[in-house]
Amino acid sequence: MVSTNVQAEISFGGFTRFIFDGKQKSLMVTLDNEGDAPALVQSLLHWGDQDQVRDLPMVVNKPLLLIPAHGKASLTIFYQGVGLPSDRESFFLLSVMQVPEKPRQENNIQIALQHNLKLIFRPKLPGSLEDALEKLHWAPSPKAPPGAYLARNDSPYYLTLTEVALRDRAGNSCGEAVEHLMIAPFSSYELQVPGCSKAAGQIAYKFISDSGIAHARQIDL
Incomplete structure (x- = not known):
């Protein structure tokens, strides 16, 4: 017999996507831990398209976060100011994964769930x-x-x-x-x-x- 323990207590205030206004230099994302235990969370930023070879002109300031039970924490995404087109939007994925605890029992499988949230960088553009x-x-x-x-x-x-x-x-x-x-x-x-x-x-x-x-x-x- 093998049991599993799935941790899925992290939420993002109801958001599934974030808009990075090009007039700002940073974007703050708040994470909520709705679970009864502290949560260690890993956050990574990727290009949204298939071309993953290009240098990423953005960085996440806290790739690892420890969020207390029923608490909140925030991470900030910074843009270096160059590297993205000014005549169109750019698409990224913010991957957030809760790092599972070490199994406390034998034959116990820990499953880490990953959230992929859309991040759109929007420079000053005509229209809406x-x-x-x-x-x-x-x-x-x-x-x-x-x-x-x-x-x-x-x-x-x-x-x-x-x-x-x-x-x-x-x-x-x-x-x-x-x-x-x-x-x-x-x-x-x-x-x-x-x-x-x-x-x-x-x-x-x-x-x-x-x-x-x-x-x-x-x-x-």
């Missing part, structure tokens, strides 16, 4: 995130079979969409909804919905705001 969403353009993909659509983001903002679904004019769904997608600034994203191989009349999705709230939208194609 909502303006960028209004300008998001959808069109049938010219290089894919029916049922595939190209989303073009001509803005300097990252756009995060969830529950993206294709529908006909009557509102009937075609295929399975795509749970999550993120469209980078000044780029296009080819949407292919599993199980849908015909032209759609509508696209329905939820847009994630800076506060992490999902807002339902629907557009005609």
Whole structure:
């Protein structure tokens, strides 16, 4: 018999993402320990895209934190002031992992859960995130079979969409909804919905705001 002990007491005040305002030199993140025992937490910052080779122009001041039971602690992320574009947002992941205690019994497995929180660095940009969403353009993909659509983001903002679904004019769904997608600034994203191989009349999705709230939208194609 093997027992497991999962520690998942760390929370972030309800936030799942953080916006680093480019006018500031630092961003403070507060961690809450909702457990009955002190928690040792490790925090690391990564690039949000697949290119992990580039030098990181940001640093976390407290990569290790000991948070008392039912207490709070904070870490600060500093930007060196150079190394990020000024004409668009930059995307990072803040990985926070609670370091498990040493097993107190034999045949006991400790499982460490890792939180990956989105961090968006936003320099001074024209317009707003909502303006960028209004300008998001959808069109049938010219290089894919029916049922595939190209989303073009001509803005300097990252756009995060969830529950993206294709529908006909009557509102009937075609295929399975795509749970999550993120469209980078000044780029296009080819949407292919599993199980849908015909032209759609509508696209329905939820847009994630800076506060992490999902807002339902629907557009005609």
